[in-house]
Amino acid sequence: MTETATPEPLPAVGEARLRTYWAVVWRRFNRGVLNRVARAWVLVLIALAVLVPFLANGSPYTAVLDGQHHYPLLRNLTRLDWLLLICGALVLAGALVHRQLVRRHAEVDELRSAQVRWLAAGLLVAAASAAGLFGFYHDYLDTRDYHALQRSGQLHEAVFAPLPWGYKDQEPLELDRTFAYPTREHFLGTDGNGRDALARLLWSSRVVLAIGLISEVIALVIGVIYGSLMGYFVGRVDILGMRFVEVVEAIPTLFLLITFVALYGRNLFMLMVIIGLTSWTGIARFVRAEFLRIRQLDYVAAAKAAGLPLRSILFRHMLPNGLTPVIVTFTFGVAGAVGSESVLSFLGIGVEPPTPSWGSMLNEAGNPAETFRWWLAIAPGLLIFLTVFAYNIIGEGLRDAIDPRLNKME
Amino acid sequence: MLHYILRRLFLMVPTLIGMTLVLFAVVRFAPGLTTGGGAFGAGGQMRNQQARAAAEQAVKKRLHLVDAQGHDIWLPMQYIYWLNDTLHGDFGESVQYNLPVATLLKERIPVTLSINLVVAFIVYLLAIPGGMLASVKRGKSFDLFWGFGTLALFSLPIMWVGSMEIGFLANPQYLDWFPAAGIHSTNTMWMTFAQYVKDYLWHIVLPISCLSYGGLAFISKLKRAAMLDNLGQDYVRTARAKGLSELTIVTRHVFRNSLLPMITIFAGLIPGLLGGAVVTETMFSIKGMGELMLTAVFSRDLPIIQAEAFIGSVISLICLLITDICYALADPRVSYD
Numbered sequence: 001m002t003e004t005a006t007p008e009p010l011p012a013v014g015e016a017r018l019r020t021y022w023a024v025v026w027r028r029f030n031r032g033v034l035n036r037v038a039r040a041w042v043l044v045l046i047a048l049a050v051l052v053p054f055l056a057n058g059s060p061y062t063a064v065l066d067g068q069h070h071y072p073l074l075r076n077l078t079r080l081d082w083l084l085l086i087c088g089a090l091v092l093a094g095a096l097v098h099r100q101l102v103r104r105h106a107e108v109d110e111l112r113s114a115q116v117r118w119l120a121a122g123l124l125v126a127a128a129s130a131a132g133l134f135g136f137y138h139d140y141l142d143t144r145d146y147h148a149l150q151r152s153g154q155l156h157e158a159v160f161a162p163l164p165w166g167y168k169d170q171e172p173l174e175l176d177r178t179f180a181y182p183t184r185e186h187f188l189g190t191d192g193n194g195r196d197a198l199a200r201l202l203w204s205s206r207v208v209l210a211i212g213l214i215s216e217v218i219a220l221v222i223g224v225i226y227g228s229l230m231g232y233f234v235g236r237v238d239i240l241g242m243r244f245v246e247v248v249e250a251i252p253t254l255f256l257l258i259t260f261v262a263l264y265g266r267n268l269f270m271l272m273v274i275i276g277l278t279s280w281t282g283i284a285r286f287v288r289a290e291f292l293r294i295r296q297l298d299y300v301a302a303a304k305a306a307g308l309p310l311r312s313i314l315f316r317h318m319l320p321n322g323l324t325p326v327i328v329t330f331t332f333g334v335a336g337a338v339g340s341e342s343v344l345s346f347l348g349i350g351v352e353p354p355t356p357s358w359g360s361m362l363n364e365a366g367n368p369a370e371t372f373r374w375w376l377a378i379a380p381g382l383l384i385f386l387t388v389f390a391y392n393i394i395g396e397g398l399r400d401a402i403d404p405r406l407n408k409m410e
Numbered sequence: 411m412l413h414y415i416l417r418r419l420f421l422m423v424p425t426l427i428g429m430t431l432v433l434f435a436v437v438r439f440a441p442g443l444t445t446g447g448g449a450f451g452a453g454g455q456m457r458n459q460q461a462r463a464a465a466e467q468a469v470k471k472r473l474h475l476v477d478a479q480g481h482d483i484w485l486p487m488q489y490i491y492w493l494n495d496t497l498h499g500d501f502g503e504s505v506q507y508n509l510p511v512a513t514l515l516k517e518r519i520p521v522t523l524s525i526n527l528v529v530a531f532i533v534y535l536l537a538i539p540g541g542m543l544a545s546v547k548r549g550k551s552f553d554l555f556w557g558f559g560t561l562a563l564f565s566l567p568i569m570w571v572g573s574m575e576i577g578f579l580a581n582p583q584y585l586d587w588f589p590a591a592g593i594h595s596t597n598t599m600w601m602t603f604a605q606y607v608k609d610y611l612w613h614i615v616l617p618i619s620c621l622s623y624g625g626l627a628f629i630s631k632l633k634r635a636a637m638l639d640n641l642g643q644d645y646v647r648t649a650r651a652k653g654l655s656e657l658t659i660v661t662r663h664v665f666r667n668s669l670l671p672m673i674t675i676f677a678g679l680i681p682g683l684l685g686g687a688v689v690t691e692t693m694f695s696i697k698g699m700g701e702l703m704l705t706a707v708f709s710r711d712l713p714i715i716q717a718e719a720f721i722g723s724v725i726s727l728i729c730l731l732i733t734d735i736c737y738a739l740a741d742p743r744v745s746y747d
Contacts, residue, residue, distance in 0.1 A: 034558075247428035250730065252722040254685030255703065259433075259719045262707040263440035339567065343689060346569040347704055362569055369590035372577030381570025389565035396561065 020108060028401040035397035038390040045387065049206045050088035053081045055162055056199040058169035059146055063158035072146065073161065078139045084206075086129045090122050148172065163187075165196035167203035168354045179366075182375050189375045191364050197376055200356035201383065207357045208387060211272055212338040218276025219337075220330055223283025228314050228322075230284070231291025238288070245281045253278050257340060261349045268351055271344070275337050283329050290322030328399045335391035342384045358384045411738070418734050422727060429723050430496070434489050437716050472502060496720060502713035506706065511717045514702060519721065521593065522691070522698035526683045529618055530676065533625040538672065540626070541633025546660055548638065560627035568686055572620045572693040580616060588616050591695035617690045621683060629675055636668035643667075670741055677733040681726045 029035050059072035097118050105111040149155040171177040171194035180190045188197035230241040260274040294300060295318070303313045344350035345359030353360065358380035365376035470476045474491035477483055501511035544553045580590035593613045598606060640646065641664055649659045688700035699718060706714035
């Protein structure tokens with residue numbers, strides 16, 4: 001009886017994605033435990049930023065007031081809250097759809113076109129809901145203090161959020177609960193205005209995520225355009241361009257940030273733009289280096305010979321192949337932007353009060369040389385640290401996953 | 411060699427001009443540059459319309475936006491006037507201190523620079539042996555631990571560490587081991603030199619510890635990579651074949667050959683340290699450049715902000731130049747032409 005060699009098991013349906021470049025990188029990234037932990041932390045932060053109105057809110061989910069049922073929490077959701085919720089739901093749905101598509105389509109080309117169709121549909125829904133929200137929905141100004149109402153016995157059957165405080169709900173002054181120690185009511189104590197520290201900590205996740213991502217996207221756009229032009233037109237453009245990059249890098253970043261903030265004001269949007277404007281040089285350098293390599297390749301010459309327009313050559317043909325180092329730089333950049341924001345907020349020139357941010361909470365804990373309120377100072381700093389660290393770990397993990405030298409070793 | 415230095419200096423001129431252009435543009439196009447409510451709010455309390463207009467005119471004249479007759483000056487000429495003033499050391503007068511900015515900076519720069527140089531020295535002192543050891547023990551637990559630890563330190567926010575240090579180590583509530591403010595005691599007049607130095611060191615322990623851990627990751631990583639590059643070279647095999655001990659190979663041959671990248675990093679270290687100085691100096695009430703910058707922001711003292719950004723950039727450029735020269739001195743492969 002001849003022994004038949006056991007045949008190679010056929011690749012399961014859905015193996016197609018495992019052969020694409022990014023799938024390989026992703027799998028290698030997921031091999032590291034730390035990478036997965038860091039990714040989980042960022043995901044938790046994102047979930048927190050979306051769901052925070054339901055977790056920490058001064059208005060109850062439902063309550064009976066003057067004999068009528070009210071739903072103050074839902075009523076008080078702002079446009080931004082709704083927008084984040086819708087986007088969060090869309091992203092979640094997108095992940096599920098992606099999983100299904102990968103199961104269904106074995107061919108990469110088919111998969112890509114299906115993905116593009118679904119992505120377009122998702123973006124359409126997002127745009128429509130944004131237009132609807134900003135066209136027809138208005139933020140509701142609710143000045144009722146539900147805690148006071150409950151204390152005076154006017155509020156019945158109230159169901160509060162797990163943490164019944166929003167980021168600007170103050171304890172009444174006559175209770176004298178400013179800078180209070182942690183208690184059963186306020187797990188991390190209260191700040192100088194009698195606001196719950198834990199609630200502010202949770203709400204801060206929004207500012208931190210938004211500034212980190214949006215300012216880096218701004219930097220990414222500038223850096224990619226600038227770097228690709230430099231790398232494509234070598235010679236005079238490149239030399240002049242690199243001089244300008246050196247000029248911007250020579251100015252100490254924090255000094256430049258402070259100068260910008262001092263002169264151009266400091267709302268949240270300005271802050272994102274300013275941080276983006278001061279952190280694009282690294283991305284530009286990397287894109288330039290990649291483009292210098294890619295422009296030598298034959299397919300670029302073919303694209304040129306075919307008479308494609310410049311933007312098509314640069315962004316449709318060259319950029320996808322030069323994107324790899326950019327993603328690593330982007331991740332480190334997000335870490336840097338979160339750090340910059342917290343430093344600026346700590347110095348008192350970051351986001352404006354009452355918007356909470358971990359940096360400004362550290363500042364609001366007071367001067368540690370006089371009365372050191374460790375219960376207010378430890379948590380925000382720890383969260384800044386964990387977030388910046390998580391982004392840095394993800395950056396390192398991606399770099400290791402992408403590095404071709406590691407490929408060879410396997 | 412002199413030729414090389416001169417050439418580097420000459421190449422630095424376009425960078426300097428570009429830098430001044432950026433700074434000029436940032437300041438010049440700021441909204442409310444000359445109006446009371448904007449960036450120039452020092453005279454914000456003036457009720458009198460006429461006095462406000464006169465003050466605005468004076469500011470405009472000083473910034474070379476208008477000439478003596480009150481006519482607008484062409485934008486490029488504004489830049490040239492400003493550059494002329496700046497290069498002559500005339501940064502204008504501080505609104506908040508009523509002193510020439512140059513005088514203020516003369517006091518502040520040595521304070522910040524001396525601290526930063528000590529910090530840079532400490533960073534190198536810790537990072538180089540760490541990076542070496544990590545490269546020798548590549549892939550082993552020390553390597554992983556060192557990489558992870560320095561990355562964690564890199565992510566640690568300065569202001570948090572500073573708060574914790576002041577709160578727990580420099581506060582009568584807990585441990586009162588270190589002073590919480592300044593770089594000198596008040597009675598320096600009666601100190602001998604040794605006492606003076608000791609007092610200074612005692613004061614700067616905490617600020618320096620805040621500033622120095624962040625740079626470890628970068629430098630030790632670079633050292634490790636350079637070491638690994640060299641460890642794979644043929645001369646290491648030759649040395650092993652000669653029967654040299656591993657310790658000798660690493661400390662005498664590979665170590666020296668992998669020192670070059672350490673020099674280049676120095677130029678990148680200083681701008682970051684200047685930024686960190688803003689935080690530490692504010693927390694520890696050290697009268698340095700960073701503290702001056704921040705107080706200037708709060709009192710909207712434009713001349714100081716502008717001058718500081720300029721001086722900070724010039725300092726980074728000088729570090730870049732020193733780095734280049736050191737590199738040329740250390741590496742015989744760099745040609746001097």
